[in-house]
Amino acid sequence: MASCKRAGLWLESGRSDFRCFSIRSWKNFNCSGKFMACGKCKACHHTKAMPSLEAVCTRLFGRPGWIPKVLLGGGLSFIPGLNLFALGYLFIYGRRLRRNQQFDLPEWSEMNWPDLFICGMRLFGLLVVYVGIPLIAGWITSLILYFLTFGLLGVVAYLPLAITGFFSPMVFLSAFMTYLKNEEFRDAFQIRSLIQQVITGWKPLALPVIAFWGIFLLALPIYGLSFFIGAWVLIAYSSALRMKNFS
Known part of the structure; x- marks a missing residue:
């Protein structure tokens, strides 16, 4: 013993x-x-006590007033061009959460719309680099593998797409959280550091990422709303993992 x-x-x-x-x-x-x-x-x-996804969701959805804010953000996410304002809102939410550790969504009436657009462009750029491009590469690789094997592998041929879909949101979240430290893009493109963060800290994010894709695909007809809610939860949970104290 x-x-x-x-x-x-x-x-x-x-x-x-x-x-x-x-x-x-x-x-x-x-x-x-x-x-x-x-x-x-x-x-x-x-x-350090690691916050659970359940605790974070309870904090997010247990406060009054979040539904109108989410509906507006989800509605904007449906419209090309205007979805940048929704991304900017999520960007500012992540910034406030990092600085003040306040999980409540800010009021839309407090937002500066030109600032929302600029912040939305920044977040969109990170999404393209760390989620969009990897997903496209994974999709093309899966299609090539499927045709080269004449479809004999079945769904196994889409393993590259599944892998990129699993890890790309984690890399994006690491890049976004790193960027928020000093808000300099060079920090968000330290690829080696980001990959190291994902390697050492992917386990707590595994379930949230799988839940995000599951809800997003199941609610594809209302993709704008499902994306906005999923991104909100992922940003909040990723921020909570980096907090010294979460209660």
């Missing part, structure tokens, strides 16, 4: 200071694996 000493958690005083607890009474970090746990919470046990 492992102990705190074996795990490298021996106290400076030379005593392990652990006590046995029943499984039901565990409250602190588990050092032994089954019956033995540390009696005191030491600095070595302090880990």
Whole structure:
């Protein structure tokens, strides 16, 4: 049976200071694996609590007043050209969330429409580079693979498209969050750093990304609304993962 000493958690005083607890009474970090746990919470046990998708969605959808804001943003997302204003709104939301950690959507009446358009162009550029181009490349690769194998692979031939669809939103979110630090595009195009962020932090984003594509494809007739809501949740959750404190 492992102990705190074996795990490298021996106290400076030379005593392990652990006590046995029943499984039901565990409250602190588990050092032994089954019956033995540390009696005191030491600095070595302090880990950052990762916010869950459920907690973030509860925060987003549990506040009053979000429906009219989402309907307007979703409506604008249907119209080419005007959808840039919806993207600009999401950009400003991400900026405010990073600075003030406020999850409530801002009022549309507070928005400066020329600023919305400019911010929308910035977010659109990041979407094209990190989502649009990879998806097109994945689609073309899948079609080539499908025809070269005469369709014998079936849906397996579309694996390149599935891979790009899975990881491209994560790279986009990393680029967007990195850009918001200083709002300089050169930060958002440090490809090696972005890929490293995705490699080390893709697991928490796996379910949200799959949910985004699932809802978007199932609600394709109302794609503007589904995209706006999905992007809102992804930006909020990605921001929450980077917060020191989330409650």
